[in-house]
Amino acid sequence: MSLKGKDIVSIRDLSKGEILEILNHAKEMIPVAKGERKLKLLEGKILASLFFEPSTRTRLSFETAMHRLGGSVIGFADPSMTSLRKGENIADTIRMADAYSDVIVIRHPKEGTARMAAEFAEAPVINAGDGAGRHPTQCLLDLFTILMEKGKLEGMKVVLLGDLKYGRTVHSLAYALALFGAELVFVSPESLRMPKEIVEDCIELGVEPVSTTDLEKAIRDADVLYVTRIQKERFPDPTEYSRVIGSYKVDMNLLKHAKEDLIVMHPLPRIDEISPEVDKTRHAVYFKQAFNGVPVRMSILSKVLGG
Amino acid sequence: MKKELKIPRIKDGTVIDHITAGQALKVLRILGIPEGTKSIVSVAMYVKSKKMGKKDIVKVENRELDPEEVNKIALIAPKATINIIRDYKVAKKFRVHIPDEIVGIVRCPNPNCISNSEEPIESRFVVVRRDPLVIKCYYCERKPDNIADNII
Numbered sequence: 001m002s003l004k005g006k007d008i009v010s011i012r013d014l015s016k017g018e019i020l021e022i023l024n025h026a027k028e029m030i031p032v033a034k035g036e037r038k039l040k041l042l043e044g045k046i047l048a049s050l051f052f053e054p055s056t057r058t059r060l061s062f063e064t065a066m067h068r069l070g071g072s073v074i075g076f077a078d079p080s081m082t083s084l085r086k087g088e089n090i091a092d093t094i095r096m097a098d099a100y101s102d103v104i105v106i107r108h109p110k111e112g113t114a115r116m117a118a119e120f121a122e123a124p125v126i127n128a129g130d131g132a133g134r135h136p137t138q139c140l141l142d143l144f145t146i147l148m149e150k151g152k153l154e155g156m157k158v159v160l161l162g163d164l165k166y167g168r169t170v171h172s173l174a175y176a177l178a179l180f181g182a183e184l185v186f187v188s189p190e191s192l193r194m195p196k197e198i199v200e201d202c203i204e205l206g207v208e209p210v211s212t213t214d215l216e217k218a219i220r221d222a223d224v225l226y227v228t229r230i231q232k233e234r235f236p237d238p239t240e241y242s243r244v245i246g247s248y249k250v251d252m253n254l255l256k257h258a259k260e261d262l263i264v265m266h267p268l269p270r271i272d273e274i275s276p277e278v279d280k281t282r283h284a285v286y287f288k289q290a291f292n293g294v295p296v297r298m299s300i301l302s303k304v305l306g307g
Numbered sequence: 308m309k310k311e312l313k314i315p316r317i318k319d320g321t322v323i324d325h326i327t328a329g330q331a332l333k334v335l336r337i338l339g340i341p342e343g344t345k346s347i348v349s350v351a352m353y354v355k356s357k358k359m360g361k362k363d364i365v366k367v368e369n370r371e372l373d374p375e376e377v378n379k380i381a382l383i384a385p386k387a388t389i390n391i392i393r394d395y396k397v398a399k400k401f402r403v404h405i406p407d408e409i410v411g412i413v414r415c416p417n418p419n420c421i422s423n424s425e426e427p428i429e430s431r432f433v434v435v436r437r438d439p440l441v442i443k444c445y446y447c448e449r450k451p452d453n454i455a456d457n458i459i
Binding site for chain 2: 010089090091108109110111112113115116119130131132133134197
């Protein structure tokens with residue numbers, strides 16, 4: 001199985017075997033990601049990093065991954081500095097980046113931009129988030145974190161909490177976890193429930209997710225609690241927002257009901273959905289999860305570049 | 308009683324029968340008719356039908372429509388039948404078949420989809436299920452609830 005030259009636009013572009021290939025290779029990348037071992041696997045290769053929308057973790061971890069493997073990076077983090085300001089279309093920007101680089105990483109606020117980029121570029125295109133759409137590398141690093149912390153994905157009871165309607169990471173993650181046979185529980189306010197389509201996808205993969213508004217009950221025998229941010233602008237009524245936020249806050253009081261080895265994950269940035277006191281507990285793995293972005297993206301880059 | 312014929316028989320050309328009532332003009336638009344054709348085109352709408360209650364019929368003279376071309380109308384007229392007429396006789400008859408991919412016919416209902424912006428691409432949908440018809444945007448993966456309303 002070779003991932004050389006493959007575009008990674010959606011997690012659905014990858015088979016179970018390909019996902020495992022990336023995750024297993026990422027394990028080997030950890031000492032390189034930490035700078036403990038040198039590996040010039042991508043020396044002479046150039047990554048075009050095209051960020052049409054602000055990003056901290058995703059952009060920096062992709063660029064770190066490329067540098068750690070001896071490659072170099074061109075690109076922009078602010079499209080106002082490019083010819084797009086002069087009215088150039090995205091397709092032409094992609095053609096240009098394709099001519100200058102070996103692999104393209106793109107984030108854009110419009111859904112489907114990465115899929116279009118993949119049509120115009122010969123070099124492999126990696127989607128670093130498109131609007132409310134897909135974010136496959138976040139999904140891969142989430143799977144990697146569960147795998148590293150728990151040793152397996154199959155049979156894990158995973159609670160997805162927060163804005164399940166608009167949150168881009170939870171849609172891909174629910175699909176991928178179902179692909180690996182995890183048990184799924186969706187906890188959200190009624191108005192922000194997981195879209196029907198995603199629930200149907202899980203059922204098609206043989207996993208029947210449970211949807212509830214009761215977090216305390218849901219985490220009792222859970223292995224993983226995946227927390228996402230609930231945005232204030234989703235609620236027309238500020239008192240309703242305050243009520244919802246209060247009932248879904250992850251703090252020591254809530255974690256009293258959890259198993260000792262429950263891990264708490266979050267794609268970050270968090271605002272106040274996880275209390276800072278949780279950071280010091282063994283439950284908190286969200287900073288480790290952010291670090292995992294580097295070995296996972298190293299693995300992805302080296303695989304698609306055939307390194 | 309003699310059967311009344313609303314549109315006369317044609318000598319050569321194509322008859323599209325059993326079009327969902329009210330969709331004939333959209334069918335013509337999808338087929339790009341009459342643009343670029345000098346043929347006589349006859350349209351009958353809300354005609355009584357034993358099978359369908361009401362139906363539309365389109366007749367295009369001196370032009371044989373290609374099945375690939377005609378399949379595009381399956382999106383809004385899934386029961387349509389195509390008759391190729393040669394010298395007043397039905398030379399070929401076939402049903403429309405939904406293609407695997409639908410390009411440039413349906414607009415993506417997602418206003419934030421890249422296919423709705425000023426980029427050199429056409430709208431593109433992949434057929435997920437045929438009965439009932441479910442299509443998915445190739446770019447943003449959105450599945451439109453009402454396909455007929457989104458015909459370009």
